[in-house]
Amino acid sequence: MKSLETVPLSLTDYQPLSAGELFARTAAAKRALGDRVMVLGHNYQRDEVIEHADFRGDSLLLAKLAAERSERPYVIFCGVHFMAETADILSRSKQTVILPDMAAGCSMADMAAIEQVDQCWESLERILPVEETVTPVVYVNSAAVLKAFCGEHGGITCTSSNARAVIEWAWARREKILFFPDEHLGRNTANRMGLPRDQMIVWDPFLPNGGNSVEAIRKARLILWKGHCSVHQMFQPAHVDYFRKQHSDIKVIVHPECHEDVVNKADLVGSTEFIIKTVSAAPAGTAWAVGTELNLVNRLKRNQPDKRVFFLSSTVCQCATMFRIDAPHLCWAMENLAEGHVVNHIVVPDDDKAWAKIALDRMMAVS
Ligand code: 13P
Ligand code: SF4
Numbered sequence: 001m002k003s004l005e006t007v008p009l010s011l012t013d014y015q016p017l018s019a020g021e022l023f024a025r026t027a028a029a030k031r032a033l034g035d036r037v038m039v040l041g042h043n044y045q046r047d048e049v050i051e052h053a054d055f056r057g058d059s060l061l062l063a064k065l066a067a068e069r070s071e072r073p074y075v076i077f078c079g080v081h082f083m084a085e086t087a088d089i090l091s092r093s094k095q096t097v098i099l100p101d102m103a104a105g106c107s108m109a110d111m112a113a114i115e116q117v118d119q120c121w122e123s124l125e126r127i128l129p130v131e132e133t134v135t136p137v138v139y140v141n142s143a144a145v146l147k148a149f150c151g152e153h154g155g156i157t158c159t160s161s162n163a164r165a166v167i168e169w170a171w172a173r174r175e176k177i178l179f180f181p182d183e184h185l186g187r188n189t190a191n192r193m194g195l196p197r198d199q200m201i202v203w204d205p206f207l208p209n210g211g212n213s214v215e216a217i218r219k220a221r222l223i224l225w226k227g228h229c230s231v232h233q234m235f236q237p238a239h240v241d242y243f244r245k246q247h248s249d250i251k252v253i254v255h256p257e258c259h260e261d262v263v264n265k266a267d268l269v270g271s272t273e274f275i276i277k278t279v280s281a282a283p284a285g286t287a288w289a290v291g292t293e294l295n296l297v298n299r300l301k302r303n304q305p306d307k308r309v310f311f312l313s314s315t316v317c318q319c320a321t322m323f324r325i326d327a328p329h330l331c332w333a334m335e336n337l338a339e340g341h342v343v344n345h346i347v348v349p350d351d352d353k354a355w356a357k358i359a360l361d362r363m364m365a366v367s
Contacts, residue, residue, distance in 0.1 A: 006339055006340065006341070008336055008339075008341040008343060009332060009335055009336050009339065009341070011328065011329070011332045014328035014329075014331050014332045015328050017328065017331070019048065019327060022048070022327040022328060022330075022331045023048070023051075023327070025331050025335060026052055026327065026330055026331040026334050026335075027052065029331070029334040029335045029337070029338040030052060030334055032338045033074070033334070033337060033338055035072060036072060036073050036074055037072060037073075037074040037075070037076060037334075037337060038054050038055070038065075038069055038072040038074070038075050038076075039052050039053045039054050039055075039075075039076045039078060040053060040054070040055055040056075040057075040062050040065060040066065040075060040076070040077050040078065040079065040087065041053030041055070041056040041078040041079065042056070042057070042058070042059070042062060042078065042079035042080070042083060042272075042322065043056060043057065043058055043272040043273065043276060043293075043296050044079075044272065044293040044295050044296055044318070044319050044322040045078045045079065045295065045322060045325060046295055046323065046325070046326060046327075047295075047299065048326065048327040048330075049078045049325050049326065049327065049330050050078070050299075052078075052330060052334075053078060055069075057272075057273055058159065058160065058161060058271040058272040058273035058274075059083060059086075059140050059141075059159045059160070059161075059271070060140075060159040060160075060161045060162060060271065060273075060367060061273055062077075062079065062083060062086075062087070063083075063086050063087070063090060063140065063159070063360070063364075064364070064367075066086065066087035066090045066091050066097075067090040067091070067364070070091050070092040070095055072095070073094065073095060073096060074095070074096050074097075074098065074337060074342075075087055075091065075095060075096070075097045075098065076098045076100065076330070076333055076334065076337070077097055077098065077099050077346070078100065078325050078330065079099075079104070079322070079325070080104045080105060080106045080109075080319075080321050080322055081099060081102070081104060081105045081106065081109070081346075082105075082106055082109050082140060082141055082142055082143065082144075083140075084097050084098075084099040084346040085143070085144045085346055085348050086140055086144075086147075086360065087346075088346045088347065088348050088353070089144060089147070089348055089353050089356045089357050089360060090357065090360060096342055096345060097345070097346040098333050098337065098342060098343065098344050098345060098346065099325075099344050099346050100325050100329035100330050100332070100333040100344060101324040101325055101326075101329045101344070102344050103321070103324055104321050104322065104324040104325050105321050106141050106229075106321055107229065107230040107321065108139075108141050108181055108182055108227055108228060108229045108230070108257075109141050109142050109143060109181065111181045111225075111226075111227035111228070112142060112143075112146060112180045112181035112205070112225055112227055114143070114145045114146060114149060116205040117136075117146060117149055117180065117205075118149075119205070120178065120203060120205060120210060120225075121136075121149075121153070121178075123208075123209055123210070124178070124217065124223075127209075127214055127217050127218065128217070128218065131153065131154070132174065133174050133175050133176050134174060134175075134176045134177065134178050134223070135154060135155050135156070135170035135171075135173055135174045135176070135177050135178070136149060136150045136153050136154075136155035136156075136177075136178045136180075137150065137155055137156055137157075137158055137166060137167065137170050137177050137178065137179045137180075137186075138150045138155065138156075138157050138158070138179075138180055138181070138359070139157070139158055139159070139160075139163075139179075139180070139181060139182045139185055139186075140157050140158065140159050140360075141181065141182065141229075142157075142180070142181055144348040144349075144352045144353070144356050145352050145356075146180070146181075147352075147355070147356035147359045147360060148351070148352040148353075148354075148355035148356040148359070149355075150355075150356075150359040151354075151355035151356055151357070151358035151359035151360075151362075152355045152358075154173070154174075155170070155359055155362075156169060156170060156359050156362040156363050156366070157356075157359045157360050157362075157363045158185075158363060159271065159363075159367075160185060160255065160256050160257070160270070160271040160272075161270065161271040161273065161274060161367070162363065162366060162367040163185055163186070163189040163256065164189050164192065164193065165366050165367065166363060166366055167179075167186075167189055167190065167193065168193075169362075169366045171221070175221065176220060176221055176222070176223065177221070177222050177223065178203070178223045178225070179222060179223065179224050179225060180203075180224075180225030180227060181225045181227035182225070182227055182228060182229065182257055183202060183224040183225060183226055183227055183228055184228055184229075184232070184233070184256065184257050184258060184259055184260065184263075185256045185257055186222060186224045186225075187200060187222075187224055187260055188256045188258075188260055188263045188269065189256065190222050191260060191263075191264070195221060195222060198219070199219065199220055199221040199222060200220065200221070200222045200223075200224060201216050201217065201220040201222075201223055201224065202223075202224050202225075202226050203223050203224065203225050203226060204226045205225070205226065210223070210226075228257070229257040231257075231293055231316060231317070231318075231319050232255055232257035232258045232259075232291070232292070233257075233258070233259060234313060234315065234316040235254065235258045235259070235262045235291045235312055235313055235316060236259075236261075236262065236313070237261045237262055237265050239262070239289075239291070239312045239313045240252050240262060240265040240266065240289070240291075240312070241265075243289040243310060243312065247287045247289075247308070249286070249287055250287045250288070250289050250310075251267045251268065251282075251286065251287065251288050251289070252265065252266040252267050252268070252288075252289045252291070252312070253266060253267065253268040253269070253270070253275050253278060253279065253288060253289070253290055253291070254266045254268075254269055254290070254291030254292065254312065255269070255270070255271070255272065255275065255291060255292040256269050256270070256271075258291055262291060266291065272292060272293075272296055275290060275292055275296070275300075276296070276300060279300055279304060279307065279309060280300075280303070280304060282307060284306035284307065285306065285307065285308075286307050286308070287307070287308040287309075287310070288307060288308065288309050288310065289310045289311075289312045290309060290310065290311060290312055291312035291313070293318055293319050293322065294311060294316065294317060294318040295318050295319075295322070295323075297309065297310075297311045298311075
């Protein structure tokens with residue numbers, strides 16, 4: 001690396017560059033960094049970004065890679081904020097995690113704030129011995145402080161690929177689960193496990209007792225936080241009906257963040273990695289309607305030309321926050337690093353890190 005005295009390169013200088021220039025400069029800077037840098041890319045990232053990734057995958061796979069490949073001092077995380085935080089929590093202390101655009105958040109993660117979760121816990125405490133009866137389970141699509149809350153209260157994190165195993169783990173320990181922030185992942189998983197509807201309640205953080213009676217809270221085995229993904233909630237059962245009518249042989253495959261009315265009509269449900277693997281392994285000529293983020297589906301279409309791959313809706317857009325990571329931001333972060341400047345360093349405070357790691361480690365042991 002060059003001198004640390006130089007001035008960081010400015011992002012605005014990268015916006016006018018052509019796609020070809022950005023590709024060549026990013027690749028050259030990455031080559032110069034050699035094995036000091038690892039680029040992780042989530043399955044929803046744009047092509048112009050994912051082509052530079054050393055590894056791509058779903059949230060669980062990327063979290064595992066961050067934990068296992070800690071020998072590289074720098075990780076450029078092409079994904080959203082909570083994923084980069086998870087990498088920082090799981091990586092060795094000397095490893096530096098960089099998110100090319102700090103504004104790459106997640107609308108679902110923003111639907112649960114620590115103050116609201118604390119308040120919910122206190123409300124539950126007034127009704128039952130909460131620490132003995134409720135396990136908090138947080139979807140990794142959440143701020144680090146919420147993962148820390150779970151670590152501290154005997155809880156655990158989960159991803160879309162291990163939610164069932166995590167819920168089984170939690171119910172084996174305590175009678176109830178507080179599942180946040182995605183109502184749909186929790187409900188879809190519990191539906192498949194056969195939990196009766198009258199044992200699930202929804203907790204609206206803006207209402208006293210989450211909008212529930214004391215009896216309903218006492219009876220519930222699953223308390224679902226009222227939160228959702230703004231992308232996946234756009235898929236409708238009518239979209240499934242439309243494709244079934246158009247193509248009698250179609251298979252519908254969706255992400256578990258979709259509403260249960262969509263999931264219940266689908267043939268298969270699973271994480272982004274599950275979706276990619278399933279469609280890729282399917283026989284030539286098969287038809288698939290895919291209900292998840294647009295970039296993933298478009299890439300699947302291009303990479304599987306012997307199959308008929310359709311996006312489940314004509315109105316759903318890509319994840320706007322994932323989309324913020326683009327070629328200029330990646331090139332800017334990579335060239336700065338090659339020049340000795342760390343931009344957009346993700347740092348989870350030590351206290352949160354310690355408890356959050358406990359919740360993540362419990363999940364890793366279950367997965
Ligand atoms: P996966 O863990 O399935 O990749 O999902 C992450 C996500 O944010 C889906 O919207
Ligand atoms: Fe968050 Fe939804 Fe985007 Fe996934 S697709 S990162 S849940 S906003």
